[in-house]
Amino acid sequence: MTHAADTPGVSLHHLDQLWFQVAGTLCNLTCDHCFISCSPQNDSFGFLSLEQVRKRLQESVALGVKEYYFTGGEPFLNREMVEILEETLQYGPATVLTNGTVLKDEWLNRLRAAANASLFSLEFRVSVDGFSPETNDPIRGAGTFDRAMRGVVRLVDHGFLPIITAARTWADTEETAVVNQFVDTLKKAGYSRPRLKILPTLQLGAEENRTHGYREDERVTAEMLQDFDVDHLICSHSRIVTDRGVYVCPILIEADDARLGESLDDSLDDFKLAHGACFTCYQYGAICSNSSHQLTQPPERAS
Amino acid sequence: MRLAFFGGIYNNYLALDFAIRDAKQRGVDAIYCLGDMGAFGPHPDRVFPLLHEHNVHCIQGNYDNSIGNELNDCQCGYTDPRDNYFAEISYAYTLQNTSPENRTFLKNLPTEIRFDFGEHRVLLCHGSPRRMNEFLWQSTCSTHFLETLADEHEADIILATHTGIKWHRKLSEGRHFVNVGVLGRPENDGTALVWYTLLEQASSADGPVLEFIPVEYDYRRLAAEMASENLPDEFIQTVHSGWWTTCLEVLPGKERAAGKF
Ligand code: SF4
Numbered sequence A: 001m002t003h004a005a006d007t008p009g010v011s012l013h014h015l016d017q018l019w020f021q022v023a024g025t026l027c028n029l030t031c032d033h034c035f036i037s038c039s040p041q042n043d044s045f046g047f048l049s050l051e052q053v054r055k056r057l058q059e060s061v062a063l064g065v066k067e068y069y070f071t072g073g074e075p076f077l078n079r080e081m082v083e084i085l086e087e088t089l090q091y092g093p094a095t096v097l098t099n100g101t102v103l104k105d106e107w108l109n110r111l112r113a114a115a116n117a118s119l120f121s122l123e124f125r126v127s128v129d130g131f132s133p134e135t136n137d138p139i140r141g142a143g144t145f146d147r148a149m150r151g152v153v154r155l156v157d158h159g160f161l162p163i164i165t166a167a168r169t170w171a172d173t174e175e176t177a178v179v180n181q182f183v184d185t186l187k188k189a190g191y192s193r194p195r196l197k198i199l200p201t202l203q204l205g206a207e208e209n210r211t212h213g214y215r216e217d218e219r220v221t222a223e224m225l226q227d228f229d230v231d232h233l234i235c236s237h238s239r240i241v242t243d244r245g246v247y248v249c250p251i252l253i254e255a256d257d258a259r260l261g262e263s264l265d266d267s268l269d270d271f272k273l274a275h276g277a278c279f280t281c282y283q284y285g286a287i288c289s290n291s292s293h294q295l296t297q298p299p300e301r302a303s
Numbered sequence B: 001m002r003l004a005f006f007g008g009i010y011n012n013y014l015a016l017d018f019a020i021r022d023a024k025q026r027g028v029d030a031i032y033c034l035g036d037m038g039a040f041g042p043h044p045d046r047v048f049p050l051l052h053e054h055n056v057h058c059i060q061g062n063y064d065n066s067i068g069n070e071l072n073d074c075q076c077g078y079t080d081p082r083d084n085y086f087a088e089i090s091y092a093y094t095l096q097n098t099s100p101e102n103r104t105f106l107k108n109l110p111t112e113i114r115f116d117f118g119e120h121r122v123l124l125c126h127g128s129p130r131r132m133n134e135f136l137w138q139s140t141c142s143t144h145f146l147e148t149l150a151d152e153h154e155a156d157i158i159l160a161t162h163t164g165i166k167w168h169r170k171l172s173e174g175r176h177f178v179n180v181g182v183l184g185r186p187e188n189d190g191t192a193l194v195w196y197t198l199l200e201q202a203s204s205a206d207g208p209v210l211e212f213i214p215v216e217y218d219y220r221r222l223a224a225e226m227a228s229e230n231l232p233d234e235f236i237q238t239v240h241s242g243w244w245t246t247c248l249e250v251l252p253g254k255e256r257a258a259g260k261f
């Protein structure tokens, strides 16, 4: 890939968050807005084994990784997911991004015990896209709202406080009403102190068809970064492990230039922000962190 | 050699007064405050005479940086609208009731203090050694992360505050990371107590001894003064019950689950 002359690079300040593409691109759902077009058939990235995860966990100690994130696809399609989380909680905090539709009591019992035995938090982020089947299901598929809500209740029953993550698919002016209805729905379903996180949508993958891709001029330039705190960009403090090597960030695993190496040690170099998605990161900040975990301060904009 | 540390006074001059007297009774050689003098409680200007009179060595917290520079907000970085609503109330109140002289004092505070404690290099900071408003919670910091902080910032004992909940992790080679807790607000554990930290040179070879000390100040009086200053009922509830009612979204799962709300 060639870069425009003024495409700025971002260096890795400290590897705070290590991500694992633990289910590859395999998912039981096929959401319209999925930014890496996951599906039951998309195996361009495969599952990570416990052994592969373990190797990177061990490598992460010397790098001082602060916390671990697991994503896919749907992490709980990975048969070793429970063992992977049990092992990770001996190293540090773990957050798993799930669609909530395939969780089993037997797994949650084990994870409850592992979380109790650990010093560290085990967080679940459950993705939904609306406060009702009418708003969620057209995006995520028929019946997914009820299934995700059952997953949320199941997590709450096991003593977890899942963070409900919604991509913003409504107008800004509707935000307060949408959030209030969301909270109501969750409380009625038995989640008495719901945690919510709303993310911007990314114009990539399937999302590219739903709305539009990035325009040519929607790119980060060196000038834009001048008074900008790059800590807001995931690539300044994260990397992601996949079955095909280590990539710069969870958003760009389908871009060839985003694969940095085989091991973590190979993958600590600067990265050029040449992608449209970098523009969204620039605008919205650290969209992939739990609100409770991010280095805070709202992103500063150039204009 | 015995030292006292605290942070997060949040205008709670009653707890501050109690903690200073308690520490002096225990014969401390010096007292350090890790920042965030304002927020939450009543009468901001009552904090400063105590700090000066007892020669408390202070560093700057995010709140002090904001008040000192008269910024638009406290830089706590809340993302939840409800948390922001309450943060704005206490910030406006604190800014309005902090004298120009005290604002200048806050503006000119150092952002870190370093000194040697026996063999140990001590580093005092507000949030983390790398960022004034970084939240370091017990449940979201791996031990190897804290080890690299100690390596990179060349310190054997790092003391911080900012989160509102105390904790301590032993590191390799006799090093320590300590969150000293706060004096301003109970720590979401269902008691009205607040906490400070004592560090002592031990006679044995075990290295320094660390102790968290409860502060049993007159919280009913604080609550009454908050009410007469028209501060939110939600804050007053917390002073009485010890459960946080606001700023909940920044809590990680483990710390959140330990609380009531
Ligand atoms: S958005 Fe999440 S749940 Fe939906 S297809 Fe993609 S990975 Fe699966």
Ligand code: SF4
Residues within 6 Å of the ligand: A233, A234, A235, A236, A248, A249, A250, A251, A252, A271, A273, A275, A277, A278, A279, A281, A282
């Ligand atoms: S998409 Fe975001 S995190 Fe990824 S490289 Fe671009 S700016 Fe960095």
Ligand SMILES: [Fe+2]
Residues within 6 Å of the ligand: B036, B061, B062, B063, B126, B133, B161, B162, B163
């Ligand atoms: Fe602070």
